[in-house]
Amino acid sequence: xxxxxxxxxxxxxxPLESVSGAQVGPSEHEYPVPAGDAVSIDRENEVILIRFxxxxxxxxxxxxxxxxxxxxxxxxxxxxxxxxxxxYQPDGTFISGRATRNMDRFAIRRDxxxxxxxxxxxxxxxxxxxxxxxxxxxx
Numbered sequence: 001x002x003x004x005x006x007x008x009x010x011x012x013x014x015p016l017e018s019v020s021g022a023q024v025g026p027s028e029h030e031y032p033v034p035a036g037d038a039v040s041i042d043r044e045n046e047v048i049l050i051r052f053x054x055x056x057x058x059x060x061x062x063x064x065x066x067x068x069x070x071x072x073x074x075x076x077x078x079x080x081x082x083x084x085x086x087x088y089q090p091d092g093t094f095i096s097g098r099a100t101r102n103m104d105r106f107a108i109r110r111d112x113x114x115x116x117x118x119x120x121x122x123x124x125x126x127x128x129x130x131x132x133x134x135x136x137x138x139x
Contacts, residue, residue, distance in 0.1 A: 011052060011077030011090045014039055021045050027120035033113050033139065039072040047106065047117055052090045056137040058106040058117040059092055065099035079103065101126045105135040
């Protein structure tokens, strides 16, 4: 789905939770489809999952600027890098800061009540715009 912005004002109520993805392939991890809007962080596999506005996306935990782990700022409804302050919308779109691109997305697909994330298929919006735009599951 191209061109849809996820407003931060709507995201302020999106809760944060920790998850662990079950490995289902050499580079694939599965996660349950969240019942409602949520940000889930799998630190072990360095994956951020977000369900927001009936869409699911998977991001690399590392900020694209200098690889610092990003944080979900629930009170602001956005992601932020604690190192240099780069800010991102819930869909990973860059807002401001030192980063020069959007958050990097992993390939994601739905299999029944699970989301499958391939951590070997990472898309940068500045190099693989089509793949980055398509790395979304509509729920």
